[in-house]
Amino acid sequence: MENELTASITQTGKQIESILQKVRETSHASSPVRTAIFRRMQQTATINSHWHIAWPHWPPGIRAKVTAASQKIIRRLLQWYIDPIVEQQNQFNQTVVNALQLLADDLAALQTLCQSPSEVQQAKIDRLQRQINALYRQIQDKD
Amino acid sequence: MRIAFFTVLSPIRSALADCAEGLALAMSRNQDITIDLFINDDYKPDNPQILERFKIYTYHEFTALADRYQSIMYWLGDHGRYHGFMLDFVHRYPGVVVLNDLTLHRCVMDITLNRGNTESYLAEMRYAYGDVNALEIAWRIKTGQEGDQLALDYPLIERIVDSSLGVIVHSEYGRRKILNRHPEVPVQRIPYPFFMPGQSAPIEPEKMRAEARASFNLPEDTFVVGSSGIFVPNKHLGDSLSAFAHLLPRHPNSKYILSGFAVPEYNLNAHIEQMGLSDYVTITGWQPPDAFSRQMAAFDVGIHLRYPHIGGVPYTPIRLMGLGVCTIVSDIEPLAELPQGACIKIPPDVYQRDSLRAILEHLADNPDFRKEIAHNGQQYISQNHNIVKIAERYIQTLSIYGR
Numbered sequence: 257m258e259n260e261l262t263a264s265i266t267q268t269g270k271q272i273e274s275i276l277q278k279v280r281e282t283s284h285a286s287s288p289v290r291t292a293i294f295r296r297m298q299q300t301a302t303i304n305s306h307w308h309i310a311w312p313h314w315p316p317g318i319r320a321k322v323t324a325a326s327q328k329i330i331r332r333l334l335q336w337y338i339d340p341i342v343e344q345q346n347q348f349n350q351t352v353v354n355a356l357q358l359l360a361d362d363l364a365a366l367q368t369l370c371q372s373p374s375e376v377q378q379a380k381i382d383r384l385q386r387q388i389n390a391l392y393r394q395i396q397d398k399d
Numbered sequence: 400m401r402i403a404f405f406t407v408l409s410p411i412r413s414a415l416a417d418c419a420e421g422l423a424l425a426m427s428r429n430q431d432i433t434i435d436l437f438i439n440d441d442y443k444p445d446n447p448q449i450l451e452r453f454k455i456y457t458y459h460e461f462t463a464l465a466d467r468y469q470s471i472m473y474w475l476g477d478h479g480r481y482h483g484f485m486l487d488f489v490h491r492y493p494g495v496v497v498l499n500d501l502t503l504h505r506c507v508m509d510i511t512l513n514r515g516n517t518e519s520y521l522a523e524m525r526y527a528y529g530d531v532n533a534l535e536i537a538w539r540i541k542t543g544q545e546g547d548q549l550a551l552d553y554p555l556i557e558r559i560v561d562s563s564l565g566v567i568v569h570s571e572y573g574r575r576k577i578l579n580r581h582p583e584v585p586v587q588r589i590p591y592p593f594f595m596p597g598q599s600a601p602i603e604p605e606k607m608r609a610e611a612r613a614s615f616n617l618p619e620d621t622f623v624v625g626s627s628g629i630f631v632p633n634k635h636l637g638d639s640l641s642a643f644a645h646l647l648p649r650h651p652n653s654k655y656i657l658s659g660f661a662v663p664e665y666n667l668n669a670h671i672e673q674m675g676l677s678d679y680v681t682i683t684g685w686q687p688p689d690a691f692s693r694q695m696a697a698f699d700v701g702i703h704l705r706y707p708h709i710g711g712v713p714y715t716p717i718r719l720m721g722l723g724v725c726t727i728v729s730d731i732e733p734l735a736e737l738p739q740g741a742c743i744k745i746p747p748d749v750y751q752r753d754s755l756r757a758i759l760e761h762l763a764d765n766p767d768f769r770k771e772i773a774h775n776g777q778q779y780i781s782q783n784h785n786i787v788k789i790a791e792r793y794i795q796t797l798s799i800y801g802r
Contacts, residue, residue, distance in 0.1 A: 261778045268772050269740030275761055276745070276754050283753040291749045298632065299543065302664060313517055350666055354637070354673050361641060361752070 283364075294357065301349040305335075305342035400798055401467055402426075403494070405437045405458065405485045406474040408444040409688060414628065414714045415476050415499050417688045420449050421594040425790035427452055432794055435468075437461050439484045446688075448597065458484050465492055470801035472793075475559070476500050477550070477709055479509020486510060490562045495800050497567045501576055501710025501733075502554035504540060512537055527557035547633070547707040554710075560584055565800030567793070569712040572732040576710065587796050590736070591714055592786035593721035597689040604696065604723035604777065611697035615656065615681070622646075622653040622763050625698035625724075627691065627715050630661040635704040635729075635751065637670065642755035644674055650763050657682040658694045695719055699769065700762050701726045702755075706747035708733060716742060717784055720776035725762060725769045727755070741779040743772065 309331065310324040406419040427434050436449070440457040444450060456464070471494025473485045483506050489496060511520035517534075524533035536553055540546045560566055560577060565585040568574050574588045595602055617623060624643050630636055636657070643655050657680060661667035671680050683694065695701060701719035703726065712733045719726040720742055728734055730744035737744065745754045762769045 258782070261775065261782075264771065265738050265740035265775050265779070267740070268768070268775060269738060271768070272739055272743050272758070272772075275757055276750075279750055279754045279757045283750050304542070347666065347669070350669065351673065354670055357637065357641075358674070364753075 290360075294353075294360070297353055297356070301353045302346050303342055303349070305338050400432045400469045400794075400801070402432060402434045402797055403437055403461065403464075403468040403471045404434050404474065405472065405488060407476075407481045408436065408438055408449060408455070409446045410444070411442060411481055412629070412685060413476070413478070413481055415474065415481070417596060417692075418591060418714055419474050420446055420688075421596060421786065422592060422790065422793065424448060424452060425592060425594065425786045426793055428787075429790070429794055435464075439481070441480075458488065461488065461492070468802070470494060470797040472497060472797060473563075474499065475503060475506075476711070477503050477506050479506045479513070482506055483510040486559065489559050493562050493564050494802070495565045495567060495797055496559060496563045498556065498573065498577070499569070499711050501568070501573050502550040502556065503559065504550040504553055504555045507555045508537060508540065523555055523558060524553070527555055528553060547709050551707075551709055557581075564802070565796060567796060570733045570736060572735055573710055573712075585800060587792075589789060589792050589796070590784050591712060591717050592789040593717055593780045593784040594786045595689070595692050595718075595722075602722070607693060607696035607722065611693055611695070614694070615654075615697055617654060617697060618652075620652065622650050623656060623697055623699045624653065624702060624759065625656040625658060625695065625700070626702050627658040627695055627719070628703070629659055630657065630665060630667055632665055633705060633707055635706065635747075636667065638752045638755055639702045639704065640671065640674055640676060640680070641752055642759045643679070644676060645756045646759055646763055647679065649760075653679065653763070655680045656694065656697065658686070658691060660684050692718060692722075695724060696722050698724045700724070700759065703727070704729045704745070704747070704751075706731060717780060720773075721780040721784065723773050723777040725773040726776055727758060736783075738779065740772065741775045 309327045310321075314321050315324055404419075404423060406423070407413055407416040408420060409416050423434055423436065426432065434453060436444075436453050436455045437458050437460075438444065438455060440459060444455055449455070471488075471492055473489050473494055473496045474482075475485060475489075475496055475498055476482050477500040482503075486503075486507070507523055508520065511517070511523070520537065521533050524531060524536070531553075536549060540549050556577075557580065560581050561584075563584065565587065566577055567587050567589050568577060569589065569591055571588055574586050577584065577586045612619065612621075612623070624639075626634070626636060626639060628634070640655065643653065646653055655676070657667070660682070667682070671677055671682075685691075686694065695715075695718060698719070701716070701724045703713055703715045703719065705713055706729045708729075708731050710733060713728070716726050716728045716734070716737070720737075726742040728737065728742055728744055730746045734744065743758055745751060745758065
C-alpha cells in the first residue's frame with residue numbers, strides 16, 4: 257500500500273510540476289525588479305503614528321531628558337488629532353497598492369491575450385483555414 | 400515518569416495552544432507517565448478535557464514542586480506574552496525545549512527591551528552574536544524592516560539551546576539549523592501530530608465534510624476554497640483571492656471561506672470589497688478550536704501560504720491534509736518534508752500569483768485530480784503524523800534527555 261501511495265504521489269507530483277513549469281514558460285509575471293518594487297511598496301504602505309522618543313533609553317543630559325519628556329507629553333496630547341489622519345493615510349495607501357496590483361494583473365492578462373488568440377478566435381482561424389484548403393483543392397481539381 | 404509541561408492552553412488564540420493540548424492528551428494515555436501543566440498566570444484554561452485530565456499550575460508554583468519531576472518540557476514560540484514566562488525556567492531548570500519557531504527574538508525582546516530592561520537584551524545579543532549593533536537590529540525587527548528575516552538571522556535561541564538537555568523541532572530544516580550552531584546538542588525532529596480537537600474516535604472525513612458544508616449552507620456542487628487561521632500579510636491572501644477571482648467567470652458558484660480573523664493592522668475586508676468579492680467570500684472570525692477545525696472539512700481546496708517565515712512548520716496544512724482536503728502551501732524550507740503530490744507546493748517567487756491561478760483553475764476543472772491529491776495527502780498524514788506514534792516519541796525523548 258505504501259508503494260501505491262508513493263507511486264500516486266510521484267505521479268501527481270509530476271503533473272503539478274508540469275503545470276508550474278508551463279506557468280514559468282508562458283507567464284507575463286513581473287520581472288524580479290517589479291516584484292521587488294511591489295514588495296517594497298507593500299512594506300512601506302503602512303505608516304506609523306508612533307515614533308519612539310527616548311527609546312530604548314533616555315538620552316544623556318538633563319536638557320535632553322527634559323526635551324524628551326516634553327515631546328512625550330505633547331505626543332500624548334495630540335494623539336486624538338494625529339491618529340485619525342494617519343489611519344486615513346494608511347487606508348489610502350493600501351487602496352492604492354491594491355489598485356496598482358489589480359492594474360498589473362490586468363496588464364499581464366492583456367499581454368497574454370495579445371500574444372495568443374482566444375479559443376473562439378483560434379476556432380474561427382481553423383475553420384477559415386479549412387475552407388481555404390477546400391477551395392484550393394477545388395481550384396486544383398478544375399485545373 | 401512525571402513530566403512538567405510548560406505550555407500555552409486554550410483560550411489563548413494560538414495554533415500552538417491547540418496542538419499542545421492534543422499532544423498532552425495523547426501522551427497522557429501512556430499509563431507509565433503523569434503530566435502536569437504549567438502556564439502563565441494571566442488567563443484561566445477553559446478546555447473541559449484538559450481541565451479534567453491534568454493538574455494545571457501557574458508557573459509561580461513550579462519552584463516548590465520542581466523535585467517531583469523526572470523531566471521538563473518547554474513548548475516555546477516567538478510570542479512574549481504566551482511563551483516569555485518560560486524563558487527564565489529554561490535556564491534555571493534545564494529540560495527539553497520544543498522550538499515551534501526557529502527564532503525567539505521577538506519573545507526575548509518582549510520580556511527584556513520592551514519592559515525597559517535594555518541590559519538583559521544586550522547581554523543576550525552579546526552572548527549569542529558578540530559585538531553587533533544590537534539596538535539597530537532590535538529597531539529594524541520592531542518596525543518590520545525585513546523583520547522576519549532579521550529575526551531568523553539573529554534568532555536569540557543560543558543561550559536557550561545551550562541550557563537545554565535536548566531540543567525538539569518539527570522539520571529537518573530546523574534540525575540542521577540548530578546543529579549548525581550547536582553540533583553537540585541532541586536535536587530530534589518530531590513532526591506535528593494530526594488530531595481533531597475534542598475527538599478521540601476515528602475521523603470520518605466524508606461525514607465531517609457534509610456537516611461542515613451544511614453549517615455554511617453550501618450545496619454539494621459548490622466549489623469551495625478556504626484559508627484558515629490568523630490572517631497576516633505574509634499569508635498572501637491577495638494572491639489567493641486574485642486566483643479565486645480568476646476562477647469565477649467559469650465557476651460562478653464558487654465560494655471562498657476565510658476561517659479565522661485578520662490582525663487589526665491588516666484591512667482584509669476592504670481588500671475583498673475592492674476586488675468585488677464580497678458576495679463570494681465569508682470571514683468567520685475567531686472560532687474555538689473544535690469548531691474551527693471542523694470548518695476546514697468544508698473546503699475542496701485549502702490554501703495556506705506563508706512567506707517570509709520564521710522557521711516554524713505551519714500546523715494548518717497538516718490538519719487540512721489529514722482531513723482529506725486538497726491543500727496548497729508555499730514551497731518553503733520548513734515544509735520540505737511534505738511531498739509534491741501529497742499537497743501542492745508553490746514557490747514564493749515572481750510566478751506565485753500566476754501559479755496559484757493555474758493550479759486553482761486546474762483543480763476546479765479536474766475534480767478527480769483534486770481528489771487524488773487529497774487522498775494522497777490524507778494517507779501521507781496518516782502514515783507520518785500519527786498522534787499515537789508521535790506521543791510515544793515525545794515520551795521516549797523526554798525519558799532519554801530527562802533530568
